[in-house]
Amino acid sequence: MVEHNPSNLGRRLFIAVFGIAALAGIVYVATLPDVPSVSTPVNSIDPSTLEIGPSQGFLAPDFSLTNLEGEQITLSELRGRPVMINFWATWCGPCRIEMPHIQDRFERYADEGFLVLAVDFDEPAGVVEAFRDELGLTFDLLLDPGAEVQELYRNRSYPSSFFIDPNGVIQVQHIGVMTEGQLDDNLAAIGLGS
Numbered sequence: 198m199v200e201h202n203p204s205n206l207g208r209r210l211f212i213a214v215f216g217i218a219a220l221a222g223i224v225y226v227a228t229l230p231d232v233p234s235v236s237t238p239v240n241s242i243d244p245s246t247l248e249i250g251p252s253q254g255f256l257a258p259d260f261s262l263t264n265l266e267g268e269q270i271t272l273s274e275l276r277g278r279p280v281m282i283n284f285w286a287t288w289c290g291p292c293r294i295e296m297p298h299i300q301d302r303f304e305r306y307a308d309e310g311f312l313v314l315a316v317d318f319d320e321p322a323g324v325v326e327a328f329r330d331e332l333g334l335t336f337d338l339l340l341d342p343g344a345e346v347q348e349l350y351r352n353r354s355y356p357s358s359f360f361i362d363p364n365g366v367i368q369v370q371h372i373g374v375m376t377e378g379q380l381d382d383n384l385a386a387i388g389l390g391s
Contacts, residue, residue, distance in 0.1 A: 270337055
């Protein structure tokens with residue numbers, strides 16, 4: 198007669214669950230889309246061959262918004278430059294925490310063509326201007342009336358950031374506040390500071 202040891206049963210159950218999870222991870226990784234390398238020259242990728250979507254490995258959905266100076270900024274016209282899109286709001290505490298770090302990196306990588314497009318969540322221009330002036334921000338703060346671009350990028354959390362390489366491909370989508378280390382890692386993915 199075989200005795201069942203409860204600790205052996207638990208160990209076998211753990212091993213089985215771990216094995217299934219590992220297999221599922223392998224299957225998931227095998228189905229991820231190929232992400233163009235940031236080291237690929239800009240002119241070697243034909244953007245018209247890429248699928249458009251607000252996810253890593255896809256061509257970033259195009260949009261045009263107005264900044265606080267009244268200038269229209271169109272994402273597709275910035276092709277050839279590394280771009281960070283940051284979705285934020287003045288009432289978002291974590292947004293306030295990461296904005297000075299974003300400003301620092303914007304200044305640090307300006308000579309490399311780095312652009313920040315900070316898309317505000319449907320707030321009046323005066324409120325956004327006061328926030329900009331208080332924090333001394335010099336990158337583009339864009340107004341998104343009706344939150345249409347927020348919807349286009351399926352944004353549901355503040356802050357959220359998309360890091361787009363010079364080919365127009367989203368290399369990183371970061372949801373939530375970033376530490377300085379995370380910000381630097383995300384920028385390295387689009388060819389800055391690496």
